Amino acid sequence: MKIEFPEKFNMTTYFLEDNVKAGRGNKICLYYRNKIYTYQQIVYETNQVGNVLLSLGVEMESRVLMVLPDCPEFVTSWFAIAKIGGIITMVNPLLPTSDYEYYLEYTRAKVAIIDASTLDKIEPILSKARYLKHLLVVGWGGNSHPNYHELVPKASTELETAPTSKDDIAIWLFTSGSTGHPKAAVHFHHDLPYNTECYAKQVLKIREDDICLGVPKLFFGYATGTNLLFPFAVGGASAIFSERSTAETMFEMISKYRPTVLTSVPTMINAMLQVEDAKKKYDLSSLRICLSAGEALPEELYHRWIASYGVEILDGIGSAEMFHIYISNYPGDVKSGSLGKLVPGYEARIINADGVEVPTGEMGTLQVSGTLLLAST
Numbered sequence: 001m002k003i004e005f006p007e008k009f010n011m012t013t014y015f016l017e018d019n020v021k022a023g024r025g026n027k028i029c030l031y032y033r034n035k036i037y038t039y040q041q042i043v044y045e046t047n048q049v050g051n052v053l054l055s056l057g058v059e060m061e062s063r064v065l066m067v068l069p070d071c072p073e074f075v076t077s078w079f080a081i082a083k084i085g086g087i088i089t090m091v092n093p094l095l096p097t098s099d100y101e102y103y104l105e106y107t108r109a110k111v112a113i114i115d116a117s118t119l120d121k122i123e124p125i126l127s128k129a130r131y132l133k134h135l136l137v138v139g140w141g142g143n144s145h146p147n148y149h150e151l152v153p154k155a156s157t158e159l160e161t162a163p164t165s166k167d168d169i170a171i172w173l174f175t176s177g178s179t180g181h182p183k184a185a186v187h188f189h190h191d192l193p194y195n196t197e198c199y200a201k202q203v204l205k206i207r208e209d210d211i212c213l214g215v216p217k218l219f220f221g222y223a224t225g226t227n228l229l230f231p232f233a234v235g236g237a238s239a240i241f242s243e244r245s246t247a248e249t250m251f252e253m254i255s256k257y258r259p260t261v262l263t264s265v266p267t268m269i270n271a272m273l274q275v276e277d278a279k280k281k282y283d284l285s286s287l288r289i290c291l292s293a294g295e296a297l298p299e300e301l302y303h304r305w306i307a308s309y310g311v312e313i314l315d316g317i318g319s320a321e322m323f324h325i326y327i328s329n330y331p332g333d334v335k336s337g338s339l340g341k342l343v344p345g346y347e348a349r350i351i352n353a354d355g356v357e358v359p360t361g362e363m364g365t366l367q368v369s370g371t372l373l374l375a376s377t
Contacts, residue, residue: 003197003345005190009166012083014193015232017043017161024208024235031211031239031257032072039235042076047159048152049073049080055155056111056134056146060085060162061169065109067093067100067118069242070218073138073148075228077113078218082189085162088171089184090219097121102181104129107172113148116141166190173221173323185321192229194370195324198345200230203328204261204289204314210236211286213259215245215268222293225324226263247271251282258286262311265294269305269313279308287311289331293318299337315339319368322346326368346370 005014016039019029025040058064064081066088068074081088089107091099093115100122104112108131114122116139126132135145164170171192172184200206204226214227218240231238239257243249250272254262269292272278290305290313297315305313316328317339327348329340342348349357350364358364 005166009189010161010164011189012079015229016079019235029237044157045076046079047157048155049076050084050159051155052151058086063087063089063107063109065107065112066090067114069093070240071242085164101125196233199325199343202344206230206234208235210261211259212261213239214263247275260288262290266297284309302336
């Protein structure tokens with residue numbers, strides 16, 4: 001199956017606005033604390049945020065740095081940046097000051113959308129942030145900076161989509177930084193939708209009645225996909241929370257939102273299994289699948305989870321360079337201790353230092369290809 005996108009293409013249209021065009025404007029797409037948001041509400045606020053960003057000087061191809069916890073403002077800011085043709089960059093809101101100094105210099109962001117809780121770490125380095133023009137603050141504090149809650153409600157709910165092409169840069173996803181400072185894997189407007197068509201729709205069989213909940217936070221590409229973009233691509237819903245992910249918190253969120261898809265990691269799967277009497281106290285019957293990535297999932301851990309909750313874990317591997325998962329186990333076809341099979345639309349082989357494919361059973365470097373054309377910074 002060949003996946004193609006039109007030359008004129010913006011991923012906010014694909015992930016968000018097409019839901020309204022399909023008649024899902026009044027459908028719930030986001031759960032946060034005791035609030036619910038419909039697709040139409042998110043579209044309107046996305047447009048308002050986009051207009052505010054334009055007024056602050058964000059232009060096509062301008063980087064905007066997001067330093068936000070999981071909250072509705074993260075969602076609307078993310079889509080707004082893409083819609084106006086800006087470039088999304090997003091980092092952990094719990095970093096030390098020195099890291100924010102690095103990211104502001106590295107991204108050359110003109111505007112940073114930050115949570116008020118990070119002001120004490122970011123304000124001391126503003127004099128060194130030579131490219132930054134404005135902080136847009138979510139929450140209250142930092143009276144000298146533009147405030148999201150003051151400006152956004154006053155902005156127009158109408159916004160024209162920037163004339164982006166499918167090959168225009170849309171987002172920088174940061175690598176883990178295992179060899180030094182994190183570097184950006186640069187992706188185009190069609191890259192994230194491509195993986196959505198291949199992995200989310202063909203492997204996960206993501207559907208309109210899914211509610212997705214995640215252990216990792218939205219600034220991490222793994223969660224950006226599974227807990228925001230994938231459900232939105234089919235008219236589903238996401239449940240998000242800004243609190244730290246703990247085993248107890250995850251059980252509480254599952255009980256509250258009754259998700260069908262849980263995005264997790266082996267460390268959290270093990271932690272949840274350690275909670276005393278959890279099987280008696282919590283009902284996980286709403287889940288149809290659990291996802292795992294980021295580290296190896298031991299066979300023993302998989303079988304203990306299955307014995308306790310009977311929910312398949314689809315272990316897989318992905319990377320910032322490819323945006324998301326390209327090798328995965330499939331529903332109903334899980335081989336514990338294995339990463340599974342190639343995701344449709346991707347090719348992979350294991351090669352040696354000379355680029356020659358090695359025989360089965362030998363170690364080498366995993367080489368992956370798809371139609372995602374990675375640019376680098």
